[in-house]
Amino acid sequence: MRTKLFLAFIFIILLALLSNIVFERMIIRDFNDFIRGTEEDHIYWVMASVEGSYINGRWDRQLLGEALHWGLMLGFDAYVEDHWGNTVLSSSEVLSTISHNMRERMNSLLKLPSGAGEFVWYPLYAEGEEIGRLYIRPFERRGTVPLKEEIFRKRGKEFLVISFLIAGGGALILSILFTIFLSNPIRRLTKSAEKIAEGNFSVQTPKVHKNLKDEIDRLTESFNYMTEALRREDSLRRHLTSNIAHELRTPLTIIKGNLEAIEDGIISDPGAVIENIRSEIQRIIMLVEGIEDITNAEASFFRKGEIEEVNLKEFIESVAGGMRKIAEEKGLYLRTGGPSMNIKTYPEKLHIIVKNLLTNACKFTGSGGISINWGENGRGFYISVEDTGKGIAEDNISRIFNRFFKEEDSGGQGLGLAIVKELAEVMGGSVEVESVPGRGARFKVIF
Ligand SMILES: Nc1ncnc2c1ncn2[C@@H]1O[C@H](COP(=O)(O)OP(=O)(O)OP(=O)(O)O)[C@@H](O)[C@H]1O
Ligand SMILES: [Mg+2]
Structure with missing residues (x-):
């Protein structure tokens, strides 16, 4: 993943570089076009005024001198040839006629007396007939104009470098941030998942950001919950298997012993033996039921369930109804007392809570009985299960x-x-217990 991210960012940087190069080329080309266009305009005007100095079939040297003078001021070295190829007038001749002062001034802008590079010629026309040619080339410039052009080109290059650095730096920072916020948590998750796959459930689960929960945090949260589930399942399985084996062995051994005694005919009171076997079988049935309850409770812990509105009185009376027979068989009373009130709760979880408290109360009470009470308390409700047991x-x-x-x-x-x-806490509640040994216990769940 890191390598892919890294390559993606390198690609972005290269793309930025490419677009910058293209952009810079375009700007410089436009700039050069602009300079060339202005120069062509100037040549056009010089040509036009040179042509204007051809009057009535002959060159007016006075006007031609002014035209070339103008050309000089625009930065051109030029000369004019007539139809037969003879030079009519040149910039250097015009130069020699202008004042020393003016020449000095021109010299500070242009490299006089002659221009640079090859002459380019343009045909000259008057009334539709060719009258000669204008040879023209630019003087090299001194002073600030070429400097400004140079600065402009340099700025273009600097722009390229700076924007490239910004894009590159940005991509680098982004790639570091991506690594910290995306790649690292996923790497940690992967490591934990690998350990769990090897059967090591005691791995330290990755942290979740409490405030800014993004997809990664939600994934981590689910992962942590799943790990916790596996951890619970694993420890439950280990304990249950060894305990069940242990708990089953005693009643089964007793039943087997009793049956052998009947076979051997050494029984004086078969009624008592059968009663013995029955009570051991009852113990096994209770054990199996207990395991069933626990398995359901565990499953409920991991199922979120739906919040529903229930009438607490009807709800508790229905749970107690299921226990009444067991209590009565033990000679215990089972009393319920509380107002008819509607509550919002997870019924499946609440059922398991009440049933477990009632089962314990029945199991650990020899005489007397059990009272279940409920009611409102400030912000929620409570349920209390009180017994007169040990x-x-x-x-x-x-x-x-x-x-x-x-x-x-x-x-x-x-x-x-x-x-x-655990269920009470998952539902946002708590459990309290009070007991006087030998006289009973009271459990109270508060929501
Ligand atoms: N109402 C009660 N009166 C006296 N002791 C209790 C009562 N409820 C629980 N206990 C004590 O707390 C212990 C733990 O109770 P808990 O319900 O967790 O387990 P259990 O009833 O022994 O087994 P399981 O509920 O898994 O079938 C019990 O073994 C018992 O010693
Ligand atoms: Mg119990």
Whole structure:
């Protein structure tokens, strides 16, 4: 990419150089045309006045002298030949007749007494007949006129160099800026992507500019989000596989042992054994359901979802309804209380949050029950889930929201509360917890 950018800028510089050269040539050519055009005009006027000095078939030397004198003042060295090729009058003859003073003055402008280069001749006519020829060539100039012409040409060249430097410098600065703002971030992204492709998810993700977000920043942002997703998926997969294997082994071993005992006929109370097997199978079912919940919650974390208006009372009562059977089977009450109010939220995410809090409350409560309350608070709403269960030891309060933190008897993966907290934060909220060990716990999500 850098090489391509560099070549593109070199191309632009060359293009600027080419256009400058063409432009300079055109200006100098126009300037030369202008000078030549003026000179031709002057020659034309000298010719016309020379022709005007041919009167009644003969040259009027007085008028011809004045014509050549005029030619001298316009900067021309000239002489006139008649029809037979004899010189009638020349600038040098006219020069010898003019005053010393005037000659000195002319000499300060022109290099007298004779012009430079070859003579060019023009035919002279009077009343349709050729009467002779005018030979003419310019004097070399002294003084400021040639200097000005020279300066003009020099300026043309300087213009070429300066504009080329400006274009070249501009292209150089642009190429540096492009490298900094375009090529470098893409290079960093490419490096990170390569590392991730090798399975290294702990790469440092590139920074995003907070204020001026361009396409590159948006690409980086999506890339970072994707990396985070992969990182989560990877750690989840590692933990889940080892934990599930571990969690499944105990109930399966118990079931197997019980079945073998039945086969061997050493069972005195088959009813108790079947109950044992049933409760272990129930444990497995809960484990599988827990894994399903966690997988859904993880998926929801990465799905942005749509904000919808829902009635909070109906919403919570429907989530609680799904849990009521489980609570009642454990002999627990499940109470709901709060106003009927409409809120704007991500229903899928909120459902996962409430369901996780309720599942925990059911799981960690032996007697008594669970109360869910909700209401408005200043700018938003809150939901609180309170139970009369075993509570949380003070030392653990700060750890329960960590991924994979769980207590021995939980039978879960230690992910529920981590997901609750992450989802609440994604939705712009927060979670608070209070607990008196042995008497219960209260979780409150505030939006
Ligand atoms: N209502 C509660 N009462 C007492 N302890 C709780 C309560 N909720 C959570 N905890 C403690 O916090 C730990 C972490 O809870 P979390 O929901 O993250 O994981 P889990 O319920 O053990 O497993 P998972 O939710 O992944 O199935 C639990 O193991 C438990 O020790
Ligand atoms: Mg849980």
